[in-house]
Amino acid sequence: MDSTPSPRGTPPLTPAAAGTLARWLTGPRIGALPAPTDLPPPALSFEFSPPRTEKLEAQLWACIRRLEPLAPRFVSVTYGAGGSTQAYTHATVARLVAETSLTPAAHLTCVGATREEVDAVARQYWDAGVRHIVALRGDPPAGSGGYEPHPGGYAQAADLVAGLKRVAPFEISVGAYPETHPAAVSPEADLDNLKRKIDAGANRAITQYFFETEVFLRFLDRALAAGITVPVVPGILPVSNFTQVARFSAMCGASVPGWLARLFEGLEEDPTTRGMIAAVVAAEQARLLQANGVDEIHFYTLNRPDLTYAISHLLGARPKAAG
Secondary structure (H helix, E strand, O other), X not given: OOOEOOXXXXXXXXXXXXXXXXXXXXXXXXXXXXXXHHOOOOEEEEEXXXXXXXXXXXXXXXXXXXXXXXXXXEEEEOOOHHHOOHHHHHHHHHHHHHHOOOOEEEEEEOOXXXXXXXXXXXXXXXXXXXXXXXXXXXXXXXXXXXXOOOOOOOOOHHHHHHHHHHHOOOEEEEEEOOOOOOOOOOHHHHHHHHHHHHHOOOOEEEEOOOOOHHHHHHHHHHHHHOOOOOOEEOEEOOOOOHHHHHHHHHHHOOOOOHHHHHHOOOOOOOHHHHHHHHHHHHHHHHHHHHHOOOOEEXXXXXXXXHHHHHHHHHOOOOOOOOO
């Protein structure tokens, strides 16, 4: 068999091995991400969903207690379609104020209520010690056929932001859509709507989740060009159930790249491996954002703490001592 000379004292290389080595040595070099210790940990925030049953309540509070030591900047609590979880949301944020060291941000929407009713809910939040609202237009109830403003309500999120600022000096976050809101007539119109929300008094925007980092970075370029200077915080969703995420993404306008589907292929009955892959994908995404200078990250936890905790740890977050 022919062989290729090799360094003295090592066996000669076969042509196949030499060809492999040549291919490895002549391919493009990919620079490594900065070492985690080279970058400060980002400011974190977490989203929770209010529980509807005792079992789900126990799961939520286990999640809260697991993530609380990481001292996030704030934690948000969602508001169901059509305002369907209003009472649960209020109970959860009130308990967060009373029983934890966390700063809660209550979601509030325009759907299905008059301005007076929405303002009354906002005052209840303020009286309960909640100083941060995530103001959203909101989704209509399932089967309603699309969003229609309430005749006496706030028509859009920008109107809601302005109304909340009249109620009390809330800190206000709003939604942003790197891949365009599915109901928007164009990307330009969607960005104009975000600018109106900021101009009405919002302090930051939190994005819909995305899976291609370049999508978010291009959106930042467009936002700055449109005159938006408040933080536009990336929302990251660790994918624990790919089938569920793919279905939801089709409704909310978030694209699912083919490479992500390939990673989860054949793992429908293997939650352990799915969890490992989910952690790798989300951690890589978060670290790439961090390397690009993004120092605030919002995690959609789905009330499951382990993936978010692990990724936060990789980003440099460490538990804070109690007290």
